Amino acid sequence: MTLKIKQKIPLKIKKIGINGEGVGNFKGTTVFVPGALKGEDVYAEIVTSERNYATAKVLKLNKKSSHRVVPMCDIYKQCGGCQIMHLAYPQQLLFKQDVLRQALQKFKPEGYETYEVRKTIGMKKPEHYRAKLQFQTRFLGEKVRAGLFAENSHKLVEIKNCLVQDETTQAIINEVTELLTFHRIPIYNERKFDGIRTVMVRRANHTGEVQLIFISSTQVELTRTIDSLTEKFPEIKTIALNINRKKSSEIYGDETEILWGERAILEGVLDYTFELSPRAFYQLNPEQTNVLYREAVKAMDASADDDLIDAYSGTGTIGRAFVGKVKSIRGMDVIAESIEDAKVNVPDGIYEVGTAETVVPKWVAEGFRATALIVDPPRTGLDNKLLDTIIATQPEKMVYVSCNVSTLARDLVKLASVYDVKYIQSVDMFPHTARTEAVVKLVRK
Known part of the structure; x- marks a missing residue:
């Protein structure tokens, strides 16, 4: 049967799907329910409906999984970056x-x-493990803010204390937003303005060295921002500017210029060390x-x-x-x-x-x-x-x-x-x- 949007249904969750959502079946239709766990009985409301499946949101948990935990992140639901933080880690x-x-x-x-x-x-210890962040920047409420877009949207969710992000990189991005606001650096807006659209911060686990890339749709003057950052964070070794003029979801453009510091930072894995330039891929x-x-x-x-x-x-x-x-x-x-x-x-x-x-x-x-x-x-x-x-x-x-x-x-x-x-x-x-x-x-x- 085809379920109707806003229809409310009882549902038993049979498994967790590959995107971390609960999966159940209602009268022959597969229903995906973000936030639900295997073994739970939920009362849900249909959000989208297709011929062979539907998605729903939980209205009430009638029976909770014994493996359900309270996420330690305040913006867990808004951010959407961690899909199964409500599941105990051994079960993950x-x-x-x-x-x-x-x-x-x-x-x-x-x-x-x-x-x-x-x-x-x-x-x-499955926290603060991400040594690299790529946060979008937007000017909101008279201030530059950095974070991730909410799922399936361009609505920025500001992130100032991420549970899975390396704490040094988080501290640096927080300072970056303050400096961009203070120095009135142009910030990208999809409809009107050119400027900085994304900031990448990466910290080498082996040496502690840090590099930053400002990704902008146009040239920007960052001298005073760089002076303040490098004074406060001596572990910063490289600051670069990448120009991305494309109106697309691609993060980087083809032009990258080292504005300050070294060409690369030094990282290590197993029993050897290696160089990482700003745009080079390395595991998070x-x-x-x-x-x-x-x-x-x-x-x-x-x-x-x-x-x-x-x-x-x-x-x-x-x-x-x-x-x-x-x-x-x-x-x-x-x-x-x-x-x-x-x-x-x-x-x-x-x-x-x-x-x-x-x-x-x-x-x-x-x-x-x-x-x-x-x-x-x-x-x-x-x-x-x-x-x-x-x-x-x-x-x-x-x-x-x-x-x-x-x-x-x-x-x-x-x-x-x-x-x-x-x-x-x-x-x-x-x-x-x-x-x-x-x-x-x-x-x-």
Whole structure:
């Protein structure tokens, strides 16, 4: 049946879906209920209704889950950045193991019923773990404010004390908003004004060094702001300006200029250090990145005879883990600054600017054949052209590091035709959110 908007229904929640929402069934229609937990009985009101499903909001909890907790964040509901903070942390880890199984069940790669999905590796202290923030800025109530947009909107939710954000980066962004207000720096407005639209702050866990990027739709004068920031926060080593004139949701433009300080900061993982330039990608959770990379190295089980491709290499941080373990290392990334970092971080490697789906087939055409392949793609997963190249060349060993269970399961449909999936290891990189990271060990059949 088709449910009507504002219709009120009783609902038993059968599971938690891949986006962290409760899932129930009312007279044959699947209903998604954000904030509801498995095992709960709720009284809900329909918010949207489609032919095969509906979404609803909780009006009353008739039966609460024993795993429900009170979120420690004051703006938990308004922000929407943490979807499952109302679920006790041990149960979050079980959910993230289950969400992998849900994705496999949906896409059904060959042999998925027997895949070993290992228990999620969690954190002892799952708070203040995010070492990087990207907050939108807007001028509201005579003051510059920074935070995130509420879900499915451009309404800014100001964030001044985030439970999952590194405390130093939070303190710096709070000071940034005060200084932008005081110095009357132009702030972006979708309809009228050019100016600063986003601020990125990143702190290296290994050294404590900090870098900032002001992302603006136009040139802005930041000298006095920079002087005040660097005086108050001596850990700041780099301040850059990125110009993004596009009227889109893309955060960065193509032009980045170092306004003050060093080209890069120094970060460390496992037993090595590496450089990070402002726009270079690195994992948001440094503590769990050690776990993730350790699991990736273990899953690869590389030998001294291996020629390794580190696809989507970023700054070469994963590839660096295999230095001394393999014969050769190659990688690529679309961001030129990341490749500059990779050439410093892995001096004996071969790194090129470009997409994996372009560069890898080019190398194959030139006669290079990898025996080992590690992929760490964005949430969109592997491009079809790259998948076809992998299927055609079939490196003996492959490790897939994924941040999106759905695109992972989708890609395994093709990969499982030539690879055995030995196991999937879930790693909790993002506590209190519905996202998990996964390391997949694949061996050629």
